[in-house]
């Protein structure tokens with residue numbers, strides 16, 4: 001790749017697209033060349049704010065003569081077609097997760113990705129959170145000895161709208177997918193999945209036969225045991241914690257406080273504000289670092305970016321969890337993959 005500053009096409013300018021737009025504009029090694037969204041008003045607004053030419057047709061934005069790389073931040077059902085177009089044009093692509101909700105469509109794309117001459121990265125941004133990345137590095141360096149147990153807690157502040165749940169593919173494919181990727185990031189390949197779900201409070205989840213509360217236990221090939229706890233609500237803010245345990249001790253990623261001010265009065269002592277409100281704030285650094293890693297891959301052919309195979313492997317775990325929770329039994333990965 002030759003350009004000094006990589007010229008990016010951004011496809012999709014919704015919630016996460018705007019985060020990518022801001023990061024591409026702020027990064028000294030990248031610039032926005034094209035901002036594509038069928039909602040032209042949104043593309044116009046983002047282009048005016050962060051640079052690039054607005055466009056309505058996403059496929060026309062994937063043009064190697066005008067762009068060096070593409071970020072896909074459009075709705076999940078569009079990812080496969082856009083990734084395919086990037087591969088066909090030899091343009092490096094960072095696609096938002098998940099690759100798709102349908103495993104057979106992911107598998108149909110797999111041989112093409114294997115033969116691709118250009119990078120295909122998947123946006124598992126949490127790997128790039130400074131605290132998570134540090135704990136993973138220290139675990140890999142052996143600080144707690146062999147990893148015996150990993151606990152991942154992820155609770156959203158409040159459930160998404162029912163209409164979103166209806167198209168999300170369910171909690172495992174939509175929300176737990178990030179934790180499945182982290183499980184592999186820390187513990188390596190997973191052999192067994194046991195998932196339990198319940199619908200305790202969310203009418204949207206009930207309407208769409210989904211869960212709002214799940215616990216998943218994974219057994220890695222190494223023998224490490226991973227526990228994932230998810231809830232679609234949390235009264236005290238966005239709850240994102242990791243605990244890595246081994247014979248040598250414990251490493252923790254704690255929640256980020258929204259403020260360092262504490263308050264004491266007649267009813268509490270040294271009370272803190274709730275944790276940061278949502279993923280865009282909690283993982284702001286992670287999204288910027290994710291872009292940096294992708295740029296490294298484009299420039300130097302090697303990086304820490306999650307690959308298409310990582311995206312697929314997390315999806316396999318989501319399918320296994322779905323089956324396990326519905327069938328009420330442990331699912332071995334080799335049963336379904």
Ligand SMILES: NC(=O)c1ccc[n+]([C@@H]2O[C@H](COP(=O)([O-])OP(=O)(O)OC[C@H]3O[C@@H](n4cnc5c(N)ncnc54)[C@H](O)[C@@H]3O)[C@@H](O)[C@H]2O)c1
Pocket residue numbers: 011012013014015016017036037038039042058073074075076078096097098123124125279
């Ligand atoms: N990594 C993360 O933390 C994270 C967070 C949120 C969303 N996501 C993923 O990002 C994707 C987008 O989610 P969002 O919350 O930003 O959605 P959104 O609905 O806020 O935005 C989607 C945008 O894409 C546009 N769009 C619709 N059809 C399109 C098409 N065919 N081509 C191009 N653009 C199109 C829409 O007009 C809209 O502006 C989803 O796949 C989602 O799973 C990832």
